[in-house]
Amino acid sequence: xxxxxxxxxxxxxxxxxxxxxxxxxxxxxxxxxxxxxxxxxxxxxxxxxxxxxxxxxxxxxxxxxxxxxxxxxxxxxxxxxxxxxxxxxxxxxxxxxxxxxxxxxxxxxxxxxxx
Amino acid sequence: xxxxxxxxxxxxxxxxxxxxxxxxxxxxxxxxxxxxxxxxxxxxxxxxxxxxxxxxxxxxxxxxxxxxxxxxxxxxxxxxxxxxxxxxxxxxxxxxxxxxxxxxxxxxxxxxxx
Numbered sequence: 001x002x003x004x005x006x007x008x009x010x011x012x013x014x015x016x017x018x019x020x021x022x023x024x025x026x027x028x029x030x031x032x033x034x035x036x037x038x039x040x041x042x043x044x045x046x047x048x049x050x051x052x053x054x055x056x057x058x059x060x061x062x063x064x065x066x067x068x069x070x071x072x073x074x075x076x077x078x079x080x081x082x083x084x085x086x087x088x089x090x091x092x093x094x095x096x097x098x099x100x101x102x103x104x105x106x107x108x109x110x111x112x113x114x115x
Numbered sequence: 116x117x118x119x120x121x122x123x124x125x126x127x128x129x130x131x132x133x134x135x136x137x138x139x140x141x142x143x144x145x146x147x148x149x150x151x152x153x154x155x156x157x158x159x160x161x162x163x164x165x166x167x168x169x170x171x172x173x174x175x176x177x178x179x180x181x182x183x184x185x186x187x188x189x190x191x192x193x194x195x196x197x198x199x200x201x202x203x204x205x206x207x208x209x210x211x212x213x214x215x216x217x218x219x220x221x222x223x224x225x226x227x228x229x
Contacts, residue, residue: 032215043119043205043220044158051215089158099212102148102171105158 006106019077023090030092119221133194140208147189152203
């Protein structure tokens with residue numbers, strides 16, 4: 001059973017507009033969430049993360065929102081640029097006695113930003 | 116600072132063979148994790164090594180094994196290859212398995228089993 005779900009396989013956005021990528025999770029014990037971006041023939045690149053004690057984290061054009069009651073997080077990219085076109089993965093992890101466990105990934109959302 | 120380096124980038128093997136993949140972590144990183152990416156299952160955790168010890172293992176058969184050396188470099192071995200082992204194998208390193216630590220990924224090794 002998938003613990004981290006990205007229900008939209010793809011998303012198309014016009015350059016300059018906002019991109020919103022969504023992620024749902026089922027395990028309420030997850031306490032750390034990350035977003036990675038992946039270009040073809042490259043490994044995933046870390047974008048931004050958020051701890052479960054926060055509900056928002058910003059880094060430049062990227063903002064991640066966490067709604068723990070809904071078990072939902074989203075990544076906002078504003079403004080979107082053609083170079084943002086990539087596959088975006090949501091990942092979550094558990095706290096194992098003070099250490100962070102392995103990452104559990106969603107299946108990704110392919111973002112296309114059109115000029 | 117150099118990133119995570121994985122070798123080789125591409126491999127072609129036949130069923131029944133075995134394969135060894137290599138990963139050199141970012142300098143100063145002592146934890147190395149391995150993931151398998153396939154179109155059907157997505158990115159799935161294989162195992163993590165820290166201080167030459169396996170500290171966590173995913174739900175994969177015993178044909179998948181790994182090890183870590185004293186310089187933190189890691190190898191992953193798959194024995195008796197099956198067609199379904201064709202995948203992108205990704206290595207990720209982090210400083211240590213502490214809280215809120217970021218894993219940084221290499222470009223991966225693309226394994227094709229014929």
